[in-house]
Amino acid sequence: MNYEWNVSIDKAILNNAPNVNKILEENPYIKETAKELRSKKLEVLGNIDFYIDKTEESVKRSGGHFHFAKDSSDAMEIVREIVKNNKNIVLSKSNVLYEIKLREELSKLGKDVWETDLGEYLVQINNDMPSHLIAPAIHLSKEKISKLLNKNLDKSINENTSVEDMVKAVRKFLMEKYLASEVGITGANAISADTGSVLLIENEGNIRMDTVLPGIHIAITGIDKIVPTLKDAFNEVIVQASYAGFYPPTYINVTSGPSATGDIELQKVSPATGPREFHLIVIDNGRKEAINSDLRESLLCIRCGRCYFSCPAYKYYGKDFGDSPYTGPTGIMWSAVTAKKYDKSLLCMHSGGCKEVCPMDINIPEIIEKIKFRETG
Amino acid sequence: MDNKTLNRILKMKNMIFDNLMESYLPFPIDKKYYSSWTDKLPRDGDTVIYTSYMYQISGILKKYEKLFPKISNVNVPKRLMGLSKFLIKPGESEIKRSFSIMNNIVNILQKNHINFGYLYDDEPYSGAILLESGFLKEFMEYGNKLNDFFKSRGIKRIITLDPHTTNALKRLKTMINFDIDVKNYIELINFNGSGEYVIHDSCLYSRAMDMYGLIRDKINKSGIKIDEDYLTTSKDMGTCCGGPLSLISVNDSDEIARLRSEKLLKINNNVLVMCPLCYQNLSPHVENIKDLAEVIS
Numbered sequence: 184m185n186y187e188w189n190v191s192i193d194k195a196i197l198n199n200a201p202n203v204n205k206i207l208e209e210n211p212y213i214k215e216t217a218k219e220l221r222s223k224k225l226e227v228l229g230n231i232d233f234y235i236d237k238t239e240e241s242v243k244r245s246g247g248h249f250h251f252a253k254d255s256s257d258a259m260e261i262v263r264e265i266v267k268n269n270k271n272i273v274l275s276k277s278n279v280l281y282e283i284k285l286r287e288e289l290s291k292l293g294k295d296v297w298e299t300d301l302g303e304y305l306v307q308i309n310n311d312m313p314s315h316l317i318a319p320a321i322h323l324s325k326e327k328i329s330k331l332l333n334k335n336l337d338k339s340i341n342e343n344t345s346v347e348d349m350v351k352a353v354r355k356f357l358m359e360k361y362l363a364s365e366v367g368i369t370g371a372n373a374i375s376a377d378t379g380s381v382l383l384i385e386n387e388g389n390i391r392m393d394t395v396l397p398g399i400h401i402a403i404t405g406i407d408k409i410v411p412t413l414k415d416a417f418n419e420v421i422v423q424a425s426y427a428g429f430y431p432p433t434y435i436n437v438t439s440g441p442s443a444t445g446d447i448e449l450q451k452v453s454p455a456t457g458p459r460e461f462h463l464i465v466i467d468n469g470r471k472e473a474i475n476s477d478l479r480e481s482l483l484c485i486r487c488g489r490c491y492f493s494c495p496a497y498k499y500y501g502k503d504f505g506d507s508p509y510t511g512p513t514g515i516m517w518s519a520v521t522a523k524k525y526d527k528s529l530l531c532m533h534s535g536g537c538k539e540v541c542p543m544d545i546n547i548p549e550i551i552e553k554i555k556f557r558e559t560g
Numbered sequence: 561m562d563n564k565t566l567n568r569i570l571k572m573k574n575m576i577f578d579n580l581m582e583s584y585l586p587f588p589i590d591k592k593y594y595s596s597w598t599d600k601l602p603r604d605g606d607t608v609i610y611t612s613y614m615y616q617i618s619g620i621l622k623k624y625e626k627l628f629p630k631i632s633n634v635n636v637p638k639r640l641m642g643l644s645k646f647l648i649k650p651g652e653s654e655i656k657r658s659f660s661i662m663n664n665i666v667n668i669l670q671k672n673h674i675n676f677g678y679l680y681d682d683e684p685y686s687g688a689i690l691l692e693s694g695f696l697k698e699f700m701e702y703g704n705k706l707n708d709f710f711k712s713r714g715i716k717r718i719i720t721l722d723p724h725t726t727n728a729l730k731r732l733k734t735m736i737n738f739d740i741d742v743k744n745y746i747e748l749i750n751f752n753g754s755g756e757y758v759i760h761d762s763c764l765y766s767r768a769m770d771m772y773g774l775i776r777d778k779i780n781k782s783g784i785k786i787d788e789d790y791l792t793t794s795k796d797m798g799t800c801c802g803g804p805l806s807l808i809s810v811n812d813s814d815e816i817a818r819l820r821s822e823k824l825l826k827i828n829n830n831v832l833v834m835c836p837l838c839y840q841n842l843s844p845h846v847e848n849i850k851d852l853a854e855v856i857s
Contacts (some may be wrong), residue, residue: 190817196791196797197791200791200797201790201791204790204796212843232611236618243793277686317606320708436622469613490795493796493797493799495799495802495820498799498817498819499812499819500812525728526561526566527561529561529565529808530808532800532803532804532805533763533764533768533800533804534767534799534800535764535767535768536795536798536799538767539767540796540797541794552691552694552819553694553696554694555693556695557696558566558568559566559570559693559694560694560695560696560697
């Protein structure tokens with residue numbers, strides 16, 4: 184047992200779980216919205232090709248570029264073609280970016296690539312992997328973070344530096360990166376098929392910077408993030424934020440194509456102040472195969488990360504329960520879907536809390552039982 | 561997961577499955593001894609109480625789990641494995657306790673006007689270990705054999721005593737043509753009790769079979785006082801005793817039990833469980849631990 188992890192996870196649970204419970208009690212509409220969202224997502228899974236095509240049409244209609252990637256190497260090939268010789272790249276937190284090893288691949292090409300979510304930045308300078316879908320650095324204590332920042336960012340930071348001052352130092356560093364950036368790469372919390380819009384939810388403000396300051400914005404996500412309408416997409420981000428313990432979310436970003444203006448004689452001109460190019464890359468990487476299998480419901484997951492804190496295996500093993508970035512109960516499903524990795528499922532005790540707290544009502548223990556069968560059957 | 565662990569698990573699967581298909585038992589046990597807790601119930605009947613030997617052998621499961629890695633490294637002849645049923649036995653106080661629990665459950669069921677028989681040493685094991693390890697194909701195959709067995713004995717209703725057996729039989733209903741009525745004893749009885757406890761829920765009862773509310777209703781009505789804490793005992797946040805992990809790692813299973821016990825003891829020194837395996841896992845770390853069937857009448 185790792186004592187440091189034990190303390191960190193207990194603190195995280197204490198700070199998060201009662202808060203999520205309170206949000207759901209005070210806003211009963213969220214549970215109803217989650218139910219509606221589940222049915223919409225099931226509709227998409229039942230007609231995935233139709234909704235991919237519809238998303239493509241909508242993205243093109245709004246002046247964006249649409250790309251379908253069958254796997255990670257396909258996705259990276261598309262990214263390389265878009266990025267070309269641009270060197271300065273900022274990233275927002277996204278598990279799909281890890282899934283396709285984007286930062287690693289771009290760094291190999293000599294690009295200057297920076298994570299801009301604070302937790303992801305800490306993971307990056309620690310040459311580490313995330314320990315939680317939405318809280319990637321919960322395994323790092325304040326003391327450890329102070330050492331990391333001292334070594335990598337600012338020699339004046341030490342274990343007595345306040346959290347506020349640590350955040351300020353990172354903000355100053357990242358501001359230079361935003362201003363120099365030529366390409367901003369994000370994930371997506373939801374995509375609306377009817378408008379081709381990408382919705383991104385955040386609290387730090389970094390995604391606003393990533394999606395507006397660079398000349399090129401690339402959003403990369405799985406086909407599972409497609410929902411029928413813009414209303415459904417808003418529902419998805421509200422449900423995700425609430426079940427993650429952030430309600431109301433500080434920012435919801437909507438991107439529908441590149442920046443544009445109609446201020447002169449109502450003639451639409453693009454670009455305006457924001458990016459001149461918008462690209463949406465949707466990736467399959469095993470998802471379609473999973474839709475047609477007994478793992479189908481895995482793809483309903485909206486990655487709120489709530490299941491982690493109800494899971495005895497995650498509480499004990501941390502990020503070793505799964506294959507980072509896909510850890511915890513939902514990570515066992517995502518590793519099976521995207522990488523056909525099944526072995527960590529054997530650590531699941533079928534405690535069942537994951538199912539109780541899942542906003543999409545996914546019977547995670549029974550899906551993991553089927554993943555176990557793939558390993559030992 | 562390293563290859564060595566996986567190979568051990570696969571060997572264990574084959575060994576357990578072969579034993580079940582041959583003898584209705586996962587490993588050799590002394591059935592006469594473990595069914596001697598009663599001689600007052602009719603043999604057979606269309607309703608039977610079904611122990612699946614869980615209360616009786618829960619104390620020796622850990623010994624078998626420690627033995628499995630050793631067995632998987634050498635080819636132990638079947639004849640020698642058979643001898644283990646005489647060599648690996650629970651202590652006298654442990655077996656006395658399990659017999660007393662089962663007799664108390666029988667008394668309460670009878671007080672609630674429920675009649676049933678018992679299969680004594682003909683009783684088969686449920687196959688729960690196959691299901692919980694993800695050996696689904698083997699579980700269904702053995703389930704068919706089990707179904708045929710119960711049918712051949714004219715059994716229409718089974719009263720289970722522990723969560724693992726209850727869950728295994730209820731899951732069989734969703735996986736094969738198993739249409740025998742399955743009821744857990746807690747579902748069937750009202751009871752009296754006293755004392756103040758923190759509950760360590762069985763994950764299978766409370767979440768897999770959605771009995772969390774029913775169990776609390778019945779305990780609250782019984783006179784027993786329950787101390788709750790959202791992060792430790794709620795349906796959302798309560799967690800496993802670590803027991804199911806022991807097939808993968810006995811050490812990790814024990815450590816999870818210790819951590820779970822620490823959390824429970826912060827709420828109350830008296831811990832109440834409803835599963836023989838939870839009892840076994842938590843009892844090294846909790847001095848005052850009782851099974852529900854030890855504190856009700």
